[in-house]
Amino acid sequence: MSGEPPATPAPQRPPRQEREPAGTEVTEIAPGVLRTQLPVHLPGIGHVNCYLLTDERGVAVVDPGLPSPASFAALEQRLRSAGYAVEDVHTAVITHSHFDHFGGAERLRILAGAEILTHESFRPVWESTEVAEEAELPTADEESADEGRPPWFSLRRNPWGTEREPLTEMEWRTWQEIARDDPRWFATPRPTRTVTDTQVVRLARREWLCLHTPGHTEDHLCLFDPEYGLILSGDHVLPTITPHISGLTPHTDPLARFFDSLERMDGIEGVTTVLPAHGHPFDDLSGRAKAIRRHHEHRLDIIRNAAEELRSGTVPQYMQRLFSERSWGNMAESETFAHLEHLRVLGELAATRHDGQTVFSPA
Numbered sequence: 001m002s003g004e005p006p007a008t009p010a011p012q013r014p015p016r017q018e019r020e021p022a023g024t025e026v027t028e029i030a031p032g033v034l035r036t037q038l039p040v041h042l043p044g045i046g047h048v049n050c051y052l053l054t055d056e057r058g059v060a061v062v063d064p065g066l067p068s069p070a071s072f073a074a075l076e077q078r079l080r081s082a083g084y085a086v087e088d089v090h091t092a093v094i095t096h097s098h099f100d101h102f103g104g105a106e107r108l109r110i111l112a113g114a115e116i117l118t119h120e121s122f123r124p125v126w127e128s129t130e131v132a133e134e135a136e137l138p139t140a141d142e143e144s145a146d147e148g149r150p151p152w153f154s155l156r157r158n159p160w161g162t163e164r165e166p167l168t169e170m171e172w173r174t175w176q177e178i179a180r181d182d183p184r185w186f187a188t189p190r191p192t193r194t195v196t197d198t199q200v201v202r203l204a205r206r207e208w209l210c211l212h213t214p215g216h217t218e219d220h221l222c223l224f225d226p227e228y229g230l231i232l233s234g235d236h237v238l239p240t241i242t243p244h245i246s247g248l249t250p251h252t253d254p255l256a257r258f259f260d261s262l263e264r265m266d267g268i269e270g271v272t273t274v275l276p277a278h279g280h281p282f283d284d285l286s287g288r289a290k291a292i293r294r295h296h297e298h299r300l301d302i303i304r305n306a307a308e309e310l311r312s313g314t315v316p317q318y319m320q321r322l323f324s325e326r327s328w329g330n331m332a333e334s335e336t337f338a339h340l341e342h343l344r345v346l347g348e349l350a351a352t353r354h355d356g357q358t359v360f361s362p363a
């Protein structure tokens with residue numbers, strides 16, 4: 001035996017509930033509020049919670065899953081277990097414009113005549129007009145080569161100057177599997193009913209307060225039921241992972257918007273159960289919102305230290321300080337950029353352009 005001290009055990013991370021594969025059971029959370037899960041195969045995500053809100057008119061479905069036929073078949077099965085048919089769906093509520101949340105909505109509109117309810121700012125996040133001006137979009141020629149691919153695959157260059165990494169073989173296969181029958185299902189649906197912040201909607205025989213919670217996406221919507229203390233939190237507050245904050249947005253400082261939306265969770269009185277879009281229901285909304293905020297504050301500190309050391313660094317250089325190597329790539333770069341921009345807006349960092357790349361330095 002050597003005299004070396006034993007290695008310090010790695011800190012125990014809670015298991016990532018959001019990774020769990022979709023179960024087939026239907027669980028009653030409160031009168032008229034049922035939790036079901038639909039399958040999702042995305043990095044770090046194994047299911048999306050699809051909540052069924054039942055009333056005298058039938059059922060409203062919150063986040064009807066991916067656009068794939070397999071996901072829709074699962075939704076049909078869950079509805080059946082709950083005693084409903086697709087035709088009974090009168091409303092598809094979409095918490096935000098990501099395809100694992102809105103995917104089934106268009107089918108529900110066509111097959112059941114369902115309303116599609118979203119926040120008024122709902123729109124395709126990756127629509128070309130949403131991407132900051134400096135981003136390089138494909139030419140018309142290249143665009144036809146992209147036929148049948150979701151639009152965000154087409155972005156060639158990030159606004160901060162780096163080339164976007166092409167799809168990996170696995171991502172391409174996943175995409176083909178999801179969109180096998182018709183990639184048009186990936187088109188972001190057009191809402192038929194939009195709501196504004198603090199508007200009240202009636203679902204599951206009671207009134208829900210609409211809360212606009214921008215950050216993860218600009219159009220993110222949560223719904224709060226003061227009677228039972230339930231909050232449908234979408235991806236805004238998840239139990240064991242933090243939602244991706246994208247730097248690819250025309251809004252300045254999306255991280256600040258996310259912080260404001262997290263802080264808002266503190267002021268909601270009487271929350272008994274948080275119903276997230278991934279992972280298990282939980283009760284401590286304010287505690288979880290604070291923990292997510294701390295996670296980002298920690299990351300901002302890492303960037304502050306890196307800026308002192310690097311003096312001037314590109315987005316990929318900062319990304320390498322923030323993320324472990326297996327996470328490097330488009331999403332990590334984008335989230336790093338959102339953090340750098342936050343510190344720039346706070347006046348702590350300055351951004352300049354150098355050889356076509358945005359470079360951040362201590363101000």
Ligand SMILES: [Zn+2]
Pocket residue numbers: 098100101235277278
């Ligand atoms: Zn999600």
